[in-house]
Structure formats: C-alpha cells, structure tokens
Amino acid sequence: MKEVYFIVIACILLLNQACQSVIGGSDEASNRADAQMQEALAACNNFVCINKALDKQKMLPDEAIIKFDSIFAPLNQYYQSKSLPYYSDTAWAFPVQGYTSKAIGGTPKDKFGFVDNGCGFFDRGINPGHPAYDIFIRDLNNDGFDDRTKKRATVLSMTGGIVIATEPGWKPGDTGRGGRYIWIYDPATKGFLYYAHNEDLFVKPGDIVKPGQAISTLGRTGSNARKERSQTHLHFCYYQYNEHGILKPVKFYNRLVAAKPIPNNDN
Ligand SMILES: [Zn+2]
Numbered sequence: 058m059k060e061v062y063f064i065v066i067a068c069i070l071l072l073n074q075a076c077q078s079v080i081g082g083s084d085e086a087s088n089r090a091d092a093q094m095q096e097a098l099a100a101c102n103n104f105v106c107i108n109k110a111l112d113k114q115k116m117l118p119d120e121a122i123i124k125f126d127s128i129f130a131p132l133n134q135y136y137q138s139k140s141l142p143y144y145s146d147t148a149w150a151f152p153v154q155g156y157t158s159k160a161i162g163g164t165p166k167d168k169f170g171f172v173d174n175g176c177g178f179f180d181r182g183i184n185p186g187h188p189a190y191d192i193f194i195r196d197l198n199n200d201g202f203d204d205r206t207k208k209r210a211t212v213l214s215m216t217g218g219i220v221i222a223t224e225p226g227w228k229p230g231d232t233g234r235g236g237r238y239i240w241i242y243d244p245a246t247k248g249f250l251y252y253a254h255n256e257d258l259f260v261k262p263g264d265i266v267k268p269g270q271a272i273s274t275l276g277r278t279g280s281n282a283r284k285e286r287s288q289t290h291l292h293f294c295y296y297q298y299n300e301h302g303i304l305k306p307v308k309f310y311n312r313l314v315a316a317k318p319i320p321n322n323d324n
Pocket residue numbers: 187189190191291292293
C-alpha cells in the first residue's frame with residue numbers, strides 16, 4: 058500500500074515539473090516574440106526618422122545609408138519568426154482592386170510616367186523626377202469616388218511584407234505631397250514600397266501583409282493630389298535595396314502588368 062502511495066506522489070511531482078517546464082517554455086517563447094516585435098517597431102521608427110530627416114535635409118545621404126543598415130536585421134527576424142511565405146513576384150497582386158495595368162497613366166513613349174532623375178531614396182536632389190507609377194481610377198468629377206461603384210477604390214498590398222511607416226494624420230492644408238501614405242518592406246525582394254494619396258488606412262507599423270490584402274481606401278490626400286484638377290490616383294513606388302546599400306527606384310511596369318488583378322467583391 059505504501060509503495061502505491063509513493064508512486065502516486067512521485068507521479069504528481071513529475072507531472073507538476075513537466076507542466077512548469079511547458080509553462081516556462083511558452084513564457085520564454087512569448088517573451089522572445091515580444092522582444093522581436095519591439096525590435097521591429099524600433100526599426101520602423103528608425104525608418105520614419107531617417108525618411109523625415111532626409112526630407113527636411115537634416116541628415117546627409119552618407120549618414121542615412123549607414124543608419125539604414127540597422128533596420129534590416131530586426132525586420133527580417135520579425136518576418137521570419139512568423140513562419141510566413143516569402144512571396145516572389147509571381148504571387149504579386151495589382152495594387153488597386155477592380156483595376157488592371159490599363160489604369161497606369163502615361164504611354165510607352167513617356168515610360169508610363171516613370172521619370173528617374175538618378176535620385177534614390179537617400180539622395181533626393183532638388184528635382185527627384187517621378188520615380189513612380191500613377192494608377193488612375195474612373196472618377197470624372199474628381200470627387201474621390203469610383204464612378205462605377207460609387208465607393209472609394211480599395212488599395213491592396215502588391216507584395217507580402219511588414220508595414221513600416223504610415224501617415225494617417227495628413228489633412229487638407231498640410232504640405233506633405235504623399236498625403237496619407239503607407240510604406241511596406243518586402244523581405245522577399247528587399248523592396249520598399251510606397252503607396253501615396255490614400256484616404257483611410259487599414260494598417261499600422263508592425264502589421265504583416267500578404268499580396269492582395271486591403272491596406273487602405275484610395276483618396277486625394279497630398280498637397281497636389283487634393284487639387285481640383287488632379288485626377289484621383291494611387292502614386293506607387295518600388296525601391297530596391299542593392300549590394301551598395303542604396304535604395305534605388307525600380308522601373309517595374311512589366312511587373313505591374315504581370316501582377317494578378319483582383320476584381321471588386323460585388324462584381
Ligand atoms: Zn505620382
């Protein structure tokens with residue numbers, strides 16, 4: 058009888074120990090996940106600081122290039138910790154729902170509006186050109202609403218990645234040209250994507266997105282985009298980090314053409 062009693066006690070002790078190690082282990086994992094999240098958010102904040110300092114010419118390009126290096130490791134580790142797919146360009150979605158590459162402004166002769174004056178993310182220059190594509194919606198009276206659906210168009214993330222910066226607070230009268238913008242880092246291609254002139258933002262820094270995910274509604278925010286004559290459009294840039302530590306704007310018209318169009322839900 059005594060033996061049975063000892064065996065039961067021993068089992069209870071062992072079970073208790075096993076439970077505690079499981080609880081301890083999960084605590085450790087969640088602490089690690091929290092730390093990774095905090096480091097990723099700090100990296101997002103660094104990105105915002107560098108971007109704004111460059112805009113105001115308060116940081117030299119060389120200094121920004123060195124500082125920029127510190128944002129990659131925490132962002133890459135954070136994405137990796139989520140065990141998510143690394144989406145290649147074959148999985149990319151066209152960034153305005155209900156539209157195709159036919160909505161991209163310009164013609165082959167003017168390179169579909171892409172004007173690269175040799176400026177990059179770091180070296181903005183006095184006249185940076187227009188290293189971007191504008192995607193226009195059907196909005197003849199320029200009220201910001203799609204003439205066909207009577208609603209605002211939905212902006213979709215073209216790639217997978219991490220939202221690293223947003224500007225939800227822009228209001229008419231503010232000087233920012235991008236208005237309410239979103240920056241997304243795509244770890245699969247070391248790409249930095251900039252979506253400008255949004256209305257309502259559905260994402261915030263630290264959020265993880267996949268291709269085709271709704272990130273905002275399209276609006277007319279931005280000092281020029283809000284002007285009456287301006288046609289409602291998404292201003293869209295793709296910068297790629299290269300081996301020299303430079304973020305260069307990429308001509309990606311062909312990739313936009315190849316991206317999968319996502320029809321409107323009610324079509
Ligand atoms: Zn533009």
